[in-house]
Amino acid sequence: MSIQLAESDFQILGCFPVISQLRPHLEQDNFVEQVRYQMKEGYQLAFLEVEKQAVAVTGFRISTCLALGRFLYIDDLVVDELKRSHSYGQQLFQWLIEYARNHECKHLSLDSGVQRFAAHRFYLMQRMSITSHHFSM
Secondary structure: OEEEEOOOHHHHHHHHHHHHHHOOOOOHHHHHHHHHHHHOOOOEEEEEEEOOEEEEEEEEEEEEEOOOEEEEEEEEEEEOOOOOOOOHHHHHHHHHHHHHHHOOOOEEEEOOOOOOHHHHHHHHHOOOOOOOOOOOO
C-alpha cells in the first residue's frame, strides 16, 4: 500500500474509475486532459494504491487568501465504493494533513455537498469543524 502523486498520464487515468464515483459527469476520454489543464492552475491528484490499483483518490490544491493565509483545499476525496471501511480514506486524509504541514499551510479545508451524510460523518470523525456555509449561483 502506498500513497503518491499522480504524475504520469497512466497514473492519472488509473484514478478515473475511483474519482468517477464521486464525479459521475466526468468522461474517461478527456479525463487526463482535464486533470492536466487543472494542474497548470495548481491542482494535484494523489492516490492510495493497493495491489497496483487506486482504491482512494484525492484532488487538491494549495492556495493563499486573506481570510486563511496559505491553505490546502481538497477538491475531491473518494474511496472506491467496494473498498470502503478499510481505513483507506482515513490514511489518505492523514496524508493530506501531513502534506499541508510540509508545505507550510495554516489551514486545510473542503466543501461537501449537503446530501453527502456519510462524508460529513467521516470529516467530523477526522476532527474537522463545520465553519461556514458555501453559497453558489
